[in-house]
Amino acid sequence: MSTAAPSAGRTELVEQLDAWITGHADLLEAHREHDPRSVEQTAENERELQRLLFEDGWTRWGWPEDCGGLGGDATNRAVLYDRMGAHGYVLPELLGVVETLGPMLIEFARPIAQAHLAALLRGDEMWCQGFSEPNAGSDLASLRCKATQDDDGFVVNGQKIWVSLGHVAQWCVLLARTGSQESAHRGISMFMVDMSLPGIEVRPIRYANGRNELSELFFSDVRLPPEALIGEAGAGWNVAMYLLQWERGMYAWQRQAWLHKRLDDLVVGLGSDAGAQADRLGDVYLDLASLRATCARTVAALARGESPGPEISVDKLLLGAGEQSVIDAAIELLDADMALSPEAAGWRSDYFYARAATIYGGAAEIQRGIIAQRVLGLPREVRSGR
Amino acid sequence: MDAETREMYRKTLGGLMRRVGAEGAGESDVVAELRELGWDELTVEEPTESVALLFEEQGAALVASRALDMVVAAALGLDDRSVGIAYPEPGPTNVTSAINDDGRLTIAGLLLGASEAAEIAVPAQAGTGVVVAIVSRGALSVVEMEGFDDAAGFTRVTGVVEARHYRLLDGAAWAVAVAAGRRALAHELVGLASHMIDRAAGYVIEREQFGRPLGTFQAVQHRLADAYTGLVAARSVLAAIEPDDVLFGSLVAKAVAGRAAIRAAHSCTQVTGAIGCTWEYELHRYLRRTHALDALLGSWRALRKAIGQQMAEDGHAARLGSAPEGPAA
Known part of the structure; x- marks a missing residue:
């Protein structure tokens, strides 16, 4: 108790x-x-x-x-x-x-x-999160999966991809378009979808580490009751932005705890060689201390009910940098074990996850663009092809 | 300190620093002016925030003053805050002065400014520990020096002082003084980086090539975004220093700030192109100051090594600061 x-x-x-x-x-x-x-x-x-x-x-x-x-x-x-x-x-x-x-x-x-x-x-x-689509990843506002409202609720048609735990989840939080395609981020709504409903097909995607980390979901005339709607119809983008603050703040805080543990593991793994790698270990530490201190401030702000705004992209960049810093150091410094030892399977799996850390949830390039344009006030990039 | 009060102090300190910066070196006594503004009372009420504000503004305005001496003297428990400090010379050892077996004090260090101070505090190796000796300014000889940043106002001094001509400071903990100094320097490095990023952002917003502002290019945006990320990290680490862990916290903060400021300086130089590399443009002066301050009381590379060595010795990594506190706390 x-x-x-x-x-x-x-x-x-x-x-x-x-x-x-x-x-x-x-x-x-x-x-x-x-x-x-x-x-x-x-x-x-x-x-x-x-x-x-x-x-x-x-x-x-x-x-x-x-x-x-x-x-x-x-x-x-x-x-x-x-x-x-x-x-x-x-x-x-x-x-x-x-x-x-x-x-x-x-x-x-x-x-x-x-x-x-x-x-x-x-x-x-278990829950999963159906946001990305084959043609809408970091460019999420161009998503096409459609939820058409009728008298009984909503009818969903479309496809989602890169869904973590999708094939084992009972519920999916889904972003779908309730407005026209031209409505961009204004015509999107968020839903809570029962994965056992007829018309949902799930295919696991084997990730580079060999695990089925991800799935793709196919929706064919899936009928959702009205109460499946999260927030207002058409307000899904705001709901997603609210959610992203927690993903970038608190999830980053969870990861820093894990990454510090991984740094402990690395020091132990190096044993008496650790002292000879002091510079590299110190470098990793600076990256992790930066991550820890920054997302601690963000979590405190979120707990006070504040919205950190575009600044939170900094947390996301520090998370990606921290993941790669410690895992890449381990791969390099424990090189013989890494290549051959069965005990290093966890490190090898982490290595592939670290590659994704600068991609999932909005690629690092997107975060840098947000900081440059919305925090530092640099002009928007010149767009072509749209 | 509430946001309004902080803004008021920031304006006052920023105004002072910008005026001094515009006048040029040696025209004003920053420390004396701070005293008149009630600095001593402020540091009692707001020991960390006052230092944060002062040194960030000093960095942003590129002012060289003896404010660091004031902070270090206070941490040494000196009532006379006008005492100068003989900082250890940059390098692998923590202190560069020593008390020999015969009691003679051999001094090698750096003063801030030619130092009008009558007395100088000298941290010195004595056996396995570090003590702080007080000597008269007259006992030190100035050595000609040339460095990265002559405008930083460092003076290299040496001297040999017989035991009867110095006194040891009772109960002074040099490590505590170093922590206070590192924290102040980290804030100054943050101020330097912040100013450089603001100026570089302003430049790439205005400057057009290929028929568009430079700031529209992703390659330019991303370099400045990374520089800004380093700046935020340095500020966060400074904010994470806990009262019962100031020695380690300040060490990490200065390492993160030094690394962030040097990286920011390089990125800002790159995006401002050839003009940013000229003598006329201010950027090289900030770049120089960044290196000068990074070198003082442990460069980020030296501190990084110290952190790694500590980790190897402990067998695990220390966690900086505790979990965030809730609004009710």
Whole structure:
């Protein structure tokens, strides 16, 4: 049972959490790395961890009580993510999805959050995020998947791609066009889609690391009830922008905890050679400290209800840089093990994930453009072909 | 400090620094003016924010003053804040002065300005520890020097002082003074980077080639976006320094700020093209100051190595700052 409550002081919470983690070392031992072999196996293994964290209350802090939480603000969640990494354990991958989609549902579709958030936190449900399309990735506003409104709700037709966990998820948060194609970002709406509905076909995509990290989804005359709509019709872009703040802020905070743990692993892996690599290790540290300090500020701002605006693209760039900094250093410094050792399977898997870190959720080039134009005030690029 | 008060101080300090910057070196005594403005009271009330504001504005205006001496002297617990500091010379060792077995103090260091100070605090190696000795200014000889940034106002000094001609400062912790100095320098580096990025952005917005502003080119946008990202990271790390971890926090902050400022300087020079490389254009003066301040109290490369060595020794990486605090905290 949980002994902590979010109303307790920060120091108390950290102490209680640390004591809990130490006290559960035997159960946590299996969770020092994500299973490098398969997403399905990872999901299975980590469901136990999710249940344990939920039952003892730790993943319930920082979420509203009517949505299955124990109250308190988002910084309570940040403590859990940080301490798990500090003790050398993974965070269940699903908690990344929770941080991306949970705050958005609470803000724009409270009844859905009330009905589903606890199940997601506990590991009873898996969700995915259907945003990108074959011709709309970083250029998301040109998406074409269509949701036509009629008397009974909406009818969805189209295709989504690069959907993390799509083939194992029961629910999908979907961006679809409810206006004309010319309406660009103004004619988009967000939906919560039951993946068991007729007309949805899912194909896993094998990622470069060998795991089925991604899926493509096909929608043929999929009928959605009116209450599947998240926020207002036509307001999906704003909902997505709200969501992206959490993806760029809190997800980055989760990752920094993991990346610091990976740096610990690297130092341990180098053993007595670590001192000879002090410069390189120091470089990685500067990248990770930059990431950690910056997303800590963003998470604090989000918890205060502030919108960081285009500045949050900085967090996203620092996340991509941090991922590649530590993983690339490991690949280079542990080179012999990397190439041949079965024990290094996790590093090799991380290496491929790090490549994607500057692509998913809006490529690094897009983030640089946002900073240049919307923060520094540089003129928009000259567009051609449109 | 609320946002309004901060803005008021920023305006006051910025105005002072810009005026001093326009007058040129040696015309005004920045430290004396700060005292008149109530600096000592402000640092008691707002020890971190006052330093942040002052040094960012000093960096942005490219002013060389003895404000750093004032901060370091305060951290050493000196009542007389006008004491000068003999900073260790840049290099691999933490201090470059030493007390020999016979008690003689051998000094090699840098002063800020020709230093009108009557007394100088000298950090010196003594056995396995570092002590702080107070000597009279007259005991030091100035050595001719030429560096990256002659306008930074560094003076190289040497001297050998017999035991009876110096006194040791009781209870002074040089490490604490270094942390305070590094933090101030990191803010100054942030100020330099911020100014360079603003100026370069202004330049590429105005300057047209190929029938369009340079700032419309992605290659230009991305270099400045990266420079800006480094600047934000440096500010964040400075904000993450916790009161019970100032030694390590300040070390990391100065490393991140030094690296960010040098990278920003290079990117800003690139996007301003040939004009940015001329003597007439201000950029090289900022580039020089960036290197000069980076070198003081540990360059980012030296600090990076220290962080890596610490990690190797500990067997794990320290986490900078704790998890974010909520609005109720």
